[in-house]
Amino acid sequence: MKIAMWSGPRNLSTAMMYAFGNREEFAAWDEPFYAPYLKVTGIDHPMRDSVLQAHETDPEKVADRIRGDVPDGKKHWYMKHMGFHMCDGFPLDWALGCVNVHLIRHPARVIASYSAKREDPTLQDIGFKQQTEVYAKFPGPVVDSDDIRTDPEGMLKKLCKVISLDWDPAMLAWSAGPKPFDGAWAPHWYKSVHNSKGFAGKEADLPALTGKSAELMEQALPFYKDLEAKKL
Numbered sequence: 210m211k212i213a214m215w216s217g218p219r220n221l222s223t224a225m226m227y228a229f230g231n232r233e234e235f236a237a238w239d240e241p242f243y244a245p246y247l248k249v250t251g252i253d254h255p256m257r258d259s260v261l262q263a264h265e266t267d268p269e270k271v272a273d274r275i276r277g278d279v280p281d282g283k284k285h286w287y288m289k290h291m292g293f294h295m296c297d298g299f300p301l302d303w304a305l306g307c308v309n310v311h312l313i314r315h316p317a318r319v320i321a322s323y324s325a326k327r328e329d330p331t332l333q334d335i336g337f338k339q340q341t342e343v344y345a346k347f348p349g350p351v352v353d354s355d356d357i358r359t360d361p362e363g364m365l366k367k368l369c370k371v372i373s374l375d376w377d378p379a380m381l382a383w384s385a386g387p388k389p390f391d392g393a394w395a396p397h398w399y400k401s402v403h404n405s406k407g408f409a410g411k412e413a414d415l416p417a418l419t420g421k422s423a424e425l426m427e428q429a430l431p432f433y434k435d436l437e438a439k440k441l
Contacts, residue, residue, distance in 0.1 A: 217336030
């Protein structure tokens with residue numbers, strides 16, 4: 210089984226990768242199209258040069274690898290994808306061979322978290338619009354990060370059942386620190402999850418946003434609501 214887990218940034222996506230990557234029979238791949246996205250767009254992201262040097266920048270070669278065998282002799286492959294990384298002209302046919310799952314999080318939480326790492330995000334940066342577009346092409350189960358944090362075992366069992374994957378309690382806890390499948394950008398973005406040993410508890414109330422952040426939330430909210438209506 211090849212799982213394509215689609216989300217935007219700051220969506221619990223790395224913790225979910227750690228959960229699946231902690232299963233013995235799974236290989237994991239962290240944001241395969243991030244380097245091609247940076248190269249094509251020229252966008253200035255933290256650790257841009259390191260990412261471009263460490264990872265494949267040709268989207269066709271990335272797609273070819275996904276179409277190939279699961280690496281490391283593993284049975285299953287978990288891939289963490291960002292919908293907004295899929296620039297015009299990037300191959301998407303590989304997703305037909307995957308179990309596509311969509312991970313969402315309320316935009317207020319995403320914006321507050323993202324802004325702490327990179328100032329003044331745009332609607333493009335947080336990926337809600339692009340994720341609805343990916344969902345339209347490759348529908349699949351939708352899971353909300355808030356539901357996972359509230360009941361990790363219950364929600365992950367439900368997801369595994371829906372995608373016909375046996376449950377493994379190894380998904381609930383992992384060792385602290387970096388993982389061998391982390392992308393080169395991990396030192397900037399993954400500090401919190403590197404300090405974790407499992408899913409954090411239920412989130413607090415939604416953060417109160419003001420100014421441009423509040424305006425951005427209003428732009429993103431309809432896209433979130435569209436996918437939220439489909440969640441498990």
